[in-house]
Amino acid sequence: MSKQNRTVVRPKYLSDGEVKREGGYNKTIYQTLHMAYKPFLGRIGLCIGLGVLGRGLLLANTNVIGYWVDTLVGKPSPLTGMDSKQIIILLMSMVLTGFAMTLVFRVGFSRLSAKAISSFYDEVTLRTSRLPMSFFDNTPAGRIITRFSSDYGNIFRLFGGPLAEFLAIIFDLVMMVILITIANPLFLIFVLFIAALNYLIYKLNQAKLRQARRELSASRSPSIAHFAETTQGASTIRSFRRQASFTERFESLDRYYLSQRLYTTRQILSFSFQMNSLSAFLLLITGVSSYFMVEKGWASIGSVGVAFTFIALSGNTVQMFFEWLTQFEEAMIGVERLDQYMRMELEQGSLLPASSQFSTGHATYTPTLEKYLNHRRLTEERCASVEIKDLWFRYREDLPWVLKNLNLEIKAGERLGIVGRTGSGKSSLIQALFYLYPIDKGHIAINGHQPKLQESAQGVDLNLYRQSIAFISQEPILFQGTLRSNLDIDNSLTEEKLTAVLRQVGLLDWVLTQPQGLDMRIEERGKNLSLGERQLLCMARCLLQQSPIVIMDEATSSVDPQSEEILVRATEEFFSDRTQIIIAHRLSTLAKCDRILWLQSGEVVALGPTAEILPRFKKTELV
Numbered sequence: 328m329s330k331q332n333r334t335v336v337r338p339k340y341l342s343d344g345e346v347k348r349e350g351g352y353n354k355t356i357y358q359t360l361h362m363a364y365k366p367f368l369g370r371i372g373l374c375i376g377l378g379v380l381g382r383g384l385l386l387a388n389t390n391v392i393g394y395w396v397d398t399l400v401g402k403p404s405p406l407t408g409m410d411s412k413q414i415i416i417l418l419m420s421m422v423l424t425g426f427a428m429t430l431v432f433r434v435g436f437s438r439l440s441a442k443a444i445s446s447f448y449d450e451v452t453l454r455t456s457r458l459p460m461s462f463f464d465n466t467p468a469g470r471i472i473t474r475f476s477s478d479y480g481n482i483f484r485l486f487g488g489p490l491a492e493f494l495a496i497i498f499d500l501v502m503m504v505i506l507i508t509i510a511n512p513l514f515l516i517f518v519l520f521i522a523a524l525n526y527l528i529y530k531l532n533q534a535k536l537r538q539a540r541r542e543l544s545a546s547r548s549p550s551i552a553h554f555a556e557t558t559q560g561a562s563t564i565r566s567f568r569r570q571a572s573f574t575e576r577f578e579s580l581d582r583y584y585l586s587q588r589l590y591t592t593r594q595i596l597s598f599s600f601q602m603n604s605l606s607a608f609l610l611l612i613t614g615v616s617s618y619f620m621v622e623k624g625w626a627s628i629g630s631v632g633v634a635f636t637f638i639a640l641s642g643n644t645v646q647m648f649f650e651w652l653t654q655f656e657e658a659m660i661g662v663e664r665l666d667q668y669m670r671m672e673l674e675q676g677s678l679l680p681a682s683s684q685f686s687t688g689h690a691t692y693t694p695t696l697e698k699y700l701n702h703r704r705l706t707e708e709r710c711a712s713v714e715i716k717d718l719w720f721r722y723r724e725d726l727p728w729v730l731k732n733l734n735l736e737i738k739a740g741e742r743l744g745i746v747g748r749t750g751s752g753k754s755s756l757i758q759a760l761f762y763l764y765p766i767d768k769g770h771i772a773i774n775g776h777q778p779k780l781q782e783s784a785q786g787v788d789l790n791l792y793r794q795s796i797a798f799i800s801q802e803p804i805l806f807q808g809t810l811r812s813n814l815d816i817d818n819s820l821t822e823e824k825l826t827a828v829l830r831q832v833g834l835l836d837w838v839l840t841q842p843q844g845l846d847m848r849i850e851e852r853g854k855n856l857s858l859g860e861r862q863l864l865c866m867a868r869c870l871l872q873q874s875p876i877v878i879m880d881e882a883t884s885s886v887d888p889q890s891e892e893i894l895v896r897a898t899e900e901f902f903s904d905r906t907q908i909i910i911a912h913r914l915s916t917l918a919k920c921d922r923i924l925w926l927q928s929g930e931v932v933a934l935g936p937t938a939e940i941l942p943r944f945k946k947t948e949l950v
């Protein structure tokens with residue numbers, strides 16, 4: 328397909344923005360593969376040794392048969408003096424030993440390689456889950472999914488097993504060169520000539536093939552991203568009857584992907600055709616030359632038989648080698664794309680767990696520190712104070728400030744309500760409290776502790792800091808799994824404790840009516856539960872977390888009056904000994920707050936006792 332043709336298919340609203348690399352691979356991928364295979368190098372070396380020997384024994388049969396032919400026509404050979412029975416036994420033993428060695432190599436190598444490449448996947452996951460929030464804001468989910476599914480699929484399809492096949496082909500080629508040379512060194516010239524021509528054809532195609540595969544990988548994610556977005560918004564799309572435009576967009580993106588696939592397939596076919604033609608041509612030359620070599624007495628019939636068999640076989644093997652090489656390239660492009668995620672800078676203050684094996688320059692916990700932190704809390708008190716000092720906050724350097732010079736102290740055990748019109752910065756203040764985005768100016772501290780965001784800075788561990796805040800968000804977040812796993816994330820709580828908390832939030836009767844009780848299945852994002860049930864479950868999870876600070880972001884906006892009452896009670900009773908920060912659109916929920924913070928365009932309009940600020944806010948904003 329011509330370049331022009333391919334541009335026509337490209338959809339006009341392809342907005343995925345995948346970065347397409349050109350030229351050679353990123354050098355870091357070799358380091359990455361080395362780190363993945365390092366723990367297995369000894370055993371892999373042993374498997375490879377067995378593989379080479381095994382293939383050698385299987386192929387050397389041809390040489391033994393060649394010597395046998397020479398013996399039969401009366402020429403001296405290494406087998407002179409052996410009878411047919413002994414030669415057959417020798418051949419059989421070589422085949423059986425070679426077969427057993429090849430089997431051990433294939434099975435052993437494939438298992439080790441699969442383990443090595445899975446460790447790479449784990450390491451990428453460890454780092455990707457710790458990337459800054461801005462990465463997730465700016466990267467469509469489909470693009471991330473493609474890297475972890477399609478790209479990783481390409482890697483595993485080769486490194487997870489068939490790489491042994493590819494290596495076996497390489498062993499065959501090496502052994503063939505050795506065995507041809509043993510049969511008659513003159514044939515080495517043919518072998519080198521064949522190898523050079525094959526290499527030339529490969530080089531002529533390599534850049535085009537590599538680029539086609541890269542483009543193919545990059546063209547997959549826009550349609551997957553669009554698909555994911557469509558399934559998430561299916562009910563909205565139906566209610567606005569926008570199915571047609573979504574389908575059209577999907578088809579357009581999919582056509583783009585298919586055109587890339589077609590283009591790549593054509594490149595591979597053209598390459599295969601060139602290799603096939605070359606093999607046929609070379610076989611003809613070798614056949615004719617061998618005839619003249621025997622005629623001139625430069626080679627025995629047996630050695631010509633051996634060399635001709637190998638050269639005919641090597642034509643196929645070389646072709647297979649280059650076909651595998653293109654698959655290898657596809658896998659390497661996958662490694663390159665995942666490696667890119669693995670090398671990204673982590674969120675400020677985030678450290679890799681001590682179990683991380685790859686050294687990529689990211690800060691990592693020591694096992695002692697990790698163990699120590701597992702049993703630590705920021706404070707053993709039931710509540711904690713929050714200090715916000717000269718805080719300026721924005722989501723990215725190129726975006727405007729959303730919180731401007733905020734100064735505020737929330738006392739331990741205080742209940743603070745936050746009000747403000749939509750877009751005034753209420754939720755952003757919560758993001759800032761968690762340090763989810765870098766804070767360039769000012770700081771926030773809990774009980775006087777700021778998180779340690781740089782290695783050289785002072786402060787407490789970021790996770791320890793975050794654990795001291797529990798959050799009930801606008802949209803209750805539940806995960807696929809059981810009810811129990813959603814409440815007890817690290818599986819450390821007793822049944823009694825879980826039941827007691829469910830009773831507190833008024834959900835126990837409902838749970839008991841479920842056939843599987845606490846083990847009932849929760850679907851993706853809790854979509855098999857009502858919004859109110861989801862919110863109450865999040866409330867229960869929050870209670871179990873026992874954090875000294877509890878944040879509720881519009882927690883009462885979408886539950887029925889009865890559930891709202893439970894939530895209001897929960898705020899007043901269950902969390903009464905905690906520091907509470909409440910953002911509620913129903914101002915009745917805020918009536919029991921000690922103080923109200925009134926925000927407008929990211930600035931403080933007023934901060935004071937509820938009885939004073941709430942009526943002022945109502946008068947100004949709700950008239």
Ligand SMILES: Nc1ncnc2c1ncn2[C@@H]1O[C@H](COP(=O)(O)OP(=O)(O)OP(=O)(O)O)[C@@H](O)[C@H]1O
Pocket residue numbers: 464722726729747748749750751752753754755756
């Ligand atoms: N992830 C983000 N990236 C960039 N800008 C954002 C992001 N989230 C919010 N903003 C911007 O920050 C400003 C404050 O938004 P915020 O969500 O804090 O308002 P809010 O007071 O909580 O509004 P609401 O009551 O509607 O939830 C808005 O202008 C919004 O566009």
